[in-house]
Amino acid sequence: MAVLNPLKSADHTIMQDTDLAGPLVFCLAFGASLMLSGKLHFGYIYGIGVVGCLAMYMLLNLMSMTGVSVGCITSVLGYCLLPMIVLSFFSVIMSLQGIVGMVFTIATVLWCSISASKLFVSALAMDKQQLLVAYPCALVYGVFALLTVF
Amino acid sequence: MDVPSGFRQSSGKKKKASKSQNRPQLFEDTSVNPSSGFQQTDAYYPPQHHDPMAMQGGGYGMPQNQFPGQQYMNDPMANMAVQYGTSLAGQGKEMMNKNLEKYVSASKIKYYFAVDTAYVGKKLALLTFPFTHSDWSIRYNEDEPIAPRYDHNAPDLYIPVMAFVTYILTAGFVLGTQDRFTPEQLGIQASSALVWIIIEVLAMTLSLYVMNMNTELKYLDTLAYCGYKYVGMIMSLLAGLLLKNNGYYSVLLWYSLCIVFFLIRTLRVKILPHQHDGFTSGSKRSLYLILTISVVQPLMMWWLTSHIMFQTKK
Numbered sequence: 001m002a003v004l005n006p007l008k009s010a011d012h013t014i015m016q017d018t019d020l021a022g023p024l025v026f027c028l029a030f031g032a033s034l035m036l037s038g039k040l041h042f043g044y045i046y047g048i049g050v051v052g053c054l055a056m057y058m059l060l061n062l063m064s065m066t067g068v069s070v071g072c073i074t075s076v077l078g079y080c081l082l083p084m085i086v087l088s089f090f091s092v093i094m095s096l097q098g099i100v101g102m103v104f105t106i107a108t109v110l111w112c113s114i115s116a117s118k119l120f121v122s123a124l125a126m127d128k129q130q131l132l133v134a135y136p137c138a139l140v141y142g143v144f145a146l147l148t149v150f
Numbered sequence: 151m152d153v154p155s156g157f158r159q160s161s162g163k164k165k166k167a168s169k170s171q172n173r174p175q176l177f178e179d180t181s182v183n184p185s186s187g188f189q190q191t192d193a194y195y196p197p198q199h200h201d202p203m204a205m206q207g208g209g210y211g212m213p214q215n216q217f218p219g220q221q222y223m224n225d226p227m228a229n230m231a232v233q234y235g236t237s238l239a240g241q242g243k244e245m246m247n248k249n250l251e252k253y254v255s256a257s258k259i260k261y262y263f264a265v266d267t268a269y270v271g272k273k274l275a276l277l278t279f280p281f282t283h284s285d286w287s288i289r290y291n292e293d294e295p296i297a298p299r300y301d302h303n304a305p306d307l308y309i310p311v312m313a314f315v316t317y318i319l320t321a322g323f324v325l326g327t328q329d330r331f332t333p334e335q336l337g338i339q340a341s342s343a344l345v346w347i348i349i350e351v352l353a354m355t356l357s358l359y360v361m362n363m364n365t366e367l368k369y370l371d372t373l374a375y376c377g378y379k380y381v382g383m384i385m386s387l388l389a390g391l392l393l394k395n396n397g398y399y400s401v402l403l404w405y406s407l408c409i410v411f412f413l414i415r416t417l418r419v420k421i422l423p424h425q426h427d428g429f430t431s432g433s434k435r436s437l438y439l440i441l442t443i444s445v446v447q448p449l450m451m452w453w454l455t456s457h458i459m460f461q462t463k464k
Binding site: 063128129130136149 | 259260263264265266267268270308311312315316319322323326336
């Protein structure tokens, strides 16, 4: 539930139980909803997910004082994919290439990345770096959005 | 011990032959009668060269009722192999880490990523409008690089890395609006931009080396400075998206001026003061080098963005 409310602050114990089942389900749901609009992109989702997780792992290890494990990062990134699934369901109904669709996409990407960065910052105790962490998350989710829109 | 050592040499592990003589001292006596066990299994060795473990396990099977895996570990040769393997793996990892430390040391790179939001904001403002900034010197303490968190003039690697990735994504976005986007394009853009950056860093480092200058410019600094122009490229791509050709060219021109100014100022601080050996031609040479580097940057910016903005009319 911490994912769905990006404005509330999260406590740092939330990262101590990391599971990979939720993110896997979310990735499959994302791929399924993309399939509903005619794009078979499962391979790309998997590839981009792996590359994004590895990149965030390297970056967060370099930027924080304490290190993180890959499982932690994968679970946070996967859970915060939830709004992106909502976006792709919308793309089935209406095309996202107009102005309204663009606004919607940007709002969704921002939502995903703010909640992901909030979880990362609270778990790793990085002060004043939330925006810096949010930006790479936004990039990763932006790639997913690119897959959804085009 | 004749047949076992002969068997071992045929399997190619010479080390075990020397260690096999110590067999009785190294291991606890876990089988009922080890010597008789050996005589029993000796007869198995010559005909079956390819499957010694199973035969030996079969030879030991009678006196013990432990599960087959345990018998496998009781075999001294298997134990030896496991120990040898783990020690070799440990050594290999150590050696690799040591060699990697020389080139890509994680502790040095961490310096470049120790940024915070205020620094990033100030640096981006500096890249957009460097003309009013007056003090460009970098404060060093005790000859170690200073973290960008504390000194706004120090180079960092966060901005160049983010700018590079954002550039690739923006390029994909622009291509998408022109209906030229496929996910393979992302890979193509990424690899070509990466190659260009590597060429640039190599050229800069090589020219510094050839001109025989002692600067404190490490190659990570060079990477940082080459990466700052990606910020300008992103802005010009976005402007081109919004305002078509005029917007693209004007923003490109503005950011070219800014990066030329920025680089001249910064490199002057880093390269020039170290010419205390009295060669006046040396300082002129370094000035030319700085000018060349700074002028090449806008050319690169134009080259890497033009084929995205416009359909390839070639």
